[in-house]
Amino acid sequence: MGHHCCSKQKVKRGLWSPEEDEKLVKYITAHGHSCWSAVPKHAGLQRCGKSCRLRWINYLRPDLKRGTFSDHEERTIIDVHRILGNRWAQIAKHLPGRTDNEVKNFWNSCIKKKLIAQGLDPKTHNLLPASRTLLQGGNGANPSGNNPAQFHSNGGGAAVGSVATTPFTISSPTKAAAYDTVTVTPPPEMAPAMYDVPNHDGMLMGHDQAAAAPIPAYPYLDNGGGVLMSFRDQNAGLQTSMDFMNGSSSSSSMDHAAGMPNGNGFSQGMGAAAFMDVTAGMWNTAAVDSAMCAGMEVVQPQQQPLPPPQGLLQGEMVVGRQAVMNGGGAVADKGMDMMDVSSVYGGAGTTTFDLELMESCALFCGSGVGGATGNAMEQLQWDC
């Protein structure tokens, strides 16, 4: 059965011959591809437009990078996949010269196996049950030297060494020097509700001072500020990290004070909180409801904070989309109208970080409330 666009045509299928490639390249080079359905006819090809498009995009495009994936590209794929899931086109955008098809094939043929070999579920990036059981037997420590927690995605090692104290990290590297931190003491009655992580898949957020250090440039997310996220497996005591960087991002970090009850984490089952203030680029958080940021260190700017956008007071706390971040649970139950950033995004335009990815990162925070279904990584997938 042919494509819809060519069902009435007699089209060739299967592998492309060099002659066909040449015809297509010549035509596209000379005329472009404003309408793919017209391309085969004008190029003298017995193919459907859809096939021509695929051939061009996946193989003939001059800007394609051929050959094996580098270690860096591999790490990038894993990192972004952890956030976006099987959204190959989105992942491929972070790999110049690579196509979604190429990334997908590489994932299925190589990376997936590596993750499984490391004891990680390639779909969720969480520990596989077998590995979790094994590691739990070691009281959360890494007994084998093949600890998935050592699979630190950015290669920078910012959070690898902080397994014991840094469950989840969001930071941005380049303006680290402009910020210091203040610690907000968690009200004891509030902290458990906010940080309880009820199941194995709970993702935790926290702050890692080390993660605030500048990190070398990353090839992806070149359209926004950087975010570094680090995940610790609550039960196994393991941690992995991901970095979303770009050269213009501001620095920020979040921190949980030591000794937070039950793991310092954002819960799938609870309303979760990530605090950043896009009024100053990002993570310029100042006057935050102490109940919301219990146990967190909230970064404050040291130098010339940017003026707040319209509709926001300096230092007001805004994060993500309200519908995403403020899903109810303990936080919402207390009447907190948190994380509504829509007015900021649409208004002053002061944010510079990758909203799409950031939102993907943030989604998990609230989606489990009122029906904590699925796992953390599935909740990360942005529901566009």
Place this chain on the structure above:
DNA sequence: AACAGGGGCAACCGCTTGCCG
């Protein structure tokens, strides 16, 4: 040398999305 099995990759299929009349 022949064969089987597996891996990698290119291409296809079908659904979704966006645009336009």
Place this chain on the structure above:
DNA sequence: TCGGCAAGCGGTTGCCCCTGT
């Protein structure tokens, strides 16, 4: 608002090549 069309996208298939027996 609706329907048709084209493009985008992710999942799947099938072919080719390599390796082990």
